[in-house]
Amino acid sequence: MALIPEPMFALPSLLTDKSKATANIRKMAAKMPSLSMFRPHFKTHQSEETGQWFKEAGIEKITVSSPQMAAAFIHQGWHDITIAFPLSIHWVPFINAYAAKVSLNIIVEDVDVLKSIISGIKVSCGVFIKIDVGTNRTGICVKNKSYLDTLVQLLEKAPRLQFKGFLAHAGHTYHAKNPQSIEQIYFASFEALCLLKTKYMAAFSDIIISYGDTPSCSIIPKLTHFDEYRPGNFVYYDLMQYHLGSCHFEDIAVCVQSPVVAKHLSRNEIVLHGGAIHLSKEYIKIDVQKIYGELVSLNPDNTWVRFPERAYITSLSQEHAVSKVPTVILNQIKPGDILGIIPVHSCLTVHQMLNLY
Amino acid sequence: MALIPEPMFALPSLLTDKSKATANIRKMAAKMPSLSMFRPHFKTHQSEETGQWFKEAGIEKITVSSPQMAAAFIHQGWHDITIAFPLSIHWVPFINAYAAKVSLNIIVEDVDVLKSIISGIKVSCGVFIKIDVGTNRTGICVKNKSYLDTLVQLLEKAPRLQFKGFLAHAGHTYHAKNPQSIEQIYFASFEALCLLKTKYMAAFSDIIISYGDTPSCSIIPKLTHFDEYRPGNFVYYDLMQYHLGSCHFEDIAVCVQSPVVAKHLSRNEIVLHGGAIHLSKEYIKIDVQKIYGELVSLNPDNTWVRFPERAYITSLSQEHAVSKVPTVILNQIKPGDILGIIPVHSCLTVHQMLNLY
Numbered sequence: 001m002a003l004i005p006e007p008m009f010a011l012p013s014l015l016t017d018k019s020k021a022t023a024n025i026r027k028m029a030a031k032m033p034s035l036s037m038f039r040p041h042f043k044t045h046q047s048e049e050t051g052q053w054f055k056e057a058g059i060e061k062i063t064v065s066s067p068q069m070a071a072a073f074i075h076q077g078w079h080d081i082t083i084a085f086p087l088s089i090h091w092v093p094f095i096n097a098y099a100a101k102v103s104l105n106i107i108v109e110d111v112d113v114l115k116s117i118i119s120g121i122k123v124s125c126g127v128f129i130k131i132d133v134g135t136n137r138t139g140i141c142v143k144n145k146s147y148l149d150t151l152v153q154l155l156e157k158a159p160r161l162q163f164k165g166f167l168a169h170a171g172h173t174y175h176a177k178n179p180q181s182i183e184q185i186y187f188a189s190f191e192a193l194c195l196l197k198t199k200y201m202a203a204f205s206d207i208i209i210s211y212g213d214t215p216s217c218s219i220i221p222k223l224t225h226f227d228e229y230r231p232g233n234f235v236y237y238d239l240m241q242y243h244l245g246s247c248h249f250e251d252i253a254v255c256v257q258s259p260v261v262a263k264h265l266s267r268n269e270i271v272l273h274g275g276a277i278h279l280s281k282e283y284i285k286i287d288v289q290k291i292y293g294e295l296v297s298l299n300p301d302n303t304w305v306r307f308p309e310r311a312y313i314t315s316l317s318q319e320h321a322v323s324k325v326p327t328v329i330l331n332q333i334k335p336g337d338i339l340g341i342i343p344v345h346s347c348l349t350v351h352q353m354l355n356l357y
Numbered sequence: 358m359a360l361i362p363e364p365m366f367a368l369p370s371l372l373t374d375k376s377k378a379t380a381n382i383r384k385m386a387a388k389m390p391s392l393s394m395f396r397p398h399f400k401t402h403q404s405e406e407t408g409q410w411f412k413e414a415g416i417e418k419i420t421v422s423s424p425q426m427a428a429a430f431i432h433q434g435w436h437d438i439t440i441a442f443p444l445s446i447h448w449v450p451f452i453n454a455y456a457a458k459v460s461l462n463i464i465v466e467d468v469d470v471l472k473s474i475i476s477g478i479k480v481s482c483g484v485f486i487k488i489d490v491g492t493n494r495t496g497i498c499v500k501n502k503s504y505l506d507t508l509v510q511l512l513e514k515a516p517r518l519q520f521k522g523f524l525a526h527a528g529h530t531y532h533a534k535n536p537q538s539i540e541q542i543y544f545a546s547f548e549a550l551c552l553l554k555t556k557y558m559a560a561f562s563d564i565i566i567s568y569g570d571t572p573s574c575s576i577i578p579k580l581t582h583f584d585e586y587r588p589g590n591f592v593y594y595d596l597m598q599y600h601l602g603s604c605h606f607e608d609i610a611v612c613v614q615s616p617v618v619a620k621h622l623s624r625n626e627i628v629l630h631g632g633a634i635h636l637s638k639e640y641i642k643i644d645v646q647k648i649y650g651e652l653v654s655l656n657p658d659n660t661w662v663r664f665p666e667r668a669y670i671t672s673l674s675q676e677h678a679v680s681k682v683p684t685v686i687l688n689q690i691k692p693g694d695i696l697g698i699i700p701v702h703s704c705l706t707v708h709q710m711l712n713l714y
Contacts, residue, residue, distance in 0.1 A: 259445050261443040269493075
């Protein structure tokens with residue numbers, strides 16, 4: 001709805017820590033032998049300013065997850081973009097409009113969709129075939145050789161589509177139990193995509209294998225295996241990544257500023273203005289408890305520090321967050337105070353906070 | 358971020374069914390002896406158009422959950438508004454700006470906050486004391502008699518604040534196991550608020566008791582107990598309300614139009630463009646499975662019909678929805694088709710879809 005746009009009267013708002021985010025960018029970039037291998041996913045931040053931090057670090061190629069996001073970053077001066085979401089046949093007019101202006105890559109996984117694209121495309125465009133490395137969401141399983149052959153043969157005969165290679169997202173690393181499982185997923189994915197590259201590179205010498213997900217790109221010390229890496233979340237990280245072992249708590253570069261609106265001593269609870277519409281209902285489980293965020297103390301310069309003891313958001317409704325707070329912290333807090341909430345999943349929280357009103 | 362605002366190329370979009378929504382409004386209004394008892398919560402729809410449907414049904418008083426939402430509806434011509442969220446001391450300038458123009462009610466539950474409001478308020482404003490009837494979120498427990506006395510005494514001495522009565526939201530009905538439990542919560546809440554009204558009405562003859570939540574207001578046949586009812590969700594309903602027994606499936610008046618982008622015969626799954634940023638990650642459990650929405654077939658006039666067999670959204674990421682689909686439905690669906698997704702929690706889905714870009 002057309003709400004009053006400007007943040008007013010200490011409403012929940014998004015804080016980012018530039019020094020942490022730029023350190024995260026530099027650290028990830030330094031893991032790759034060449035910056036040209038780095039195509040960060042911009043869906044996490046969706047921000048012109050944060051995009052600029054990537055530009056200043058020398059990054060020129062980006063990943064997005066929707067045509068609108070591609071359009072927005074094209075308007076902000078980015079000119080080499082992969083839309084890492086299965087191309088819908090309804091987007092062909094978009095591709096015709098934008099691929100003429102910038103270098104655009106799309107991903108396909110369905111023979112009939114690819115045929116529709118081939119018949120509708122009027123401009124030159126890069127195409128990756130999406131491979132499912134075990135996430136069971138989108139993509140073709142490497143074992144499905146004849147289907148992959150059919151896709152490649154269609155691409156070979158499509159003069160406007162350049163076959164760029166194979167692209168995978170190992171989303172199942174987000175559910176891994178420990179860093180060792182993440183490593184296993186990374187190397188199994190590498191093996192699978194390597195076999196594909198080897199098979200098809202005789203006919204297509206320039207094809208690459210492109211891979212991305214923050215847990216593996218954070219945990220693997222040197223990113224020297226795939227030809228391209230597309231992590232996104234790492235720029236801000238979040239509570240989920242911290243608990244997966246992808247980052248230190250101090251690397252988390254995003255936080256929701258949230259006013260305390262009530263205090264209930266009998267239950268050791270405070271209620272904050274910061275609900276599902278701000279944080280999203282993404283949760284992690286710590287022991288058996290659902291956790292929607294962790295409270296931090298805010299500094300006057302909009303940085304934050306962790307409390308000596310943990311204080312988690314334990315339930316969320318549309319506008320409310322309820323936090324069970326250790327007594328030592330509870331005694332320092334009163335309604336009207338403004339605290340920070342470290343989100344469970346920064347991509348969702350940032351999207352919601354940027355598009356709140 | 359500043360994304361291209363207009364829906365383009367069959368992106369996920371929100372559909373509402375006016376005839377169902379207006380029937381839901383009429384049905385709820387008809388349960389009350391007088392329309393003046395009805396103060397529907399507008400956080401569910403946040404829409405000028407849907408607001409107009411309420412206006413046409415004779416409703417003049419509304420509830421909102423934030424100062425920005427109050428400001429937006431004031432700009433749309435509403436002039437009797439309760440902000441049903443504990444007033445933050447940071448909002449006092451907002452109250453001073455808007456309570457001078459319209460009839461505004463706020464809610465309080467904290468003695469120190471109320472003292473701050475009293476010292477900062479410059480205009481006339483209505484005040485409800487928030488009562489916790491068992492949700493354990495915000496509000497004062499009725500047993501906390503001395504605290505309630507203190508709040509009432511402060512209000513009595515505050516010339517600009519008019520003590521309006523006691524307000525409760527029985528949010529725990531959303532977790533009830535069956536309609537009988539919802540009825541029990543309703544009548545227990547009524548008894549608790551009745552006692553308070555009886556106690557304080559000798560000194561404050563005009564105080565009322567105000568209650569709201571869609572499950573109880575839907576399940577109780579005649580709403581003749583409280584002085585005011587504030588349900589919100591009922592205008593659209595959703596999958597959660599249907600499974601709670603608050604409505605029929607055919608009463609649900611909102612749906613997310615969502616293009617199919619992939620089909621995986623080996624898993625009986627389709628992938629749709631419609632993720633956590635569209636639907637929210639709110640889920641219900643059916644048997645032991647988390648469900649994020651139910652697929653429906655769309656008609657050319659943007660209405661929808663239920664499939665003969667159930668097809669649920671079983672996992673959600675930022676932009677993707679995965680649905681396990683019965684074979685008979687799967688055979689009719691191909692990528693590029695556009696289906697509807699009935700959301701689990703319409704308030705969150707509608708908020709996100711209205712504020713998507």
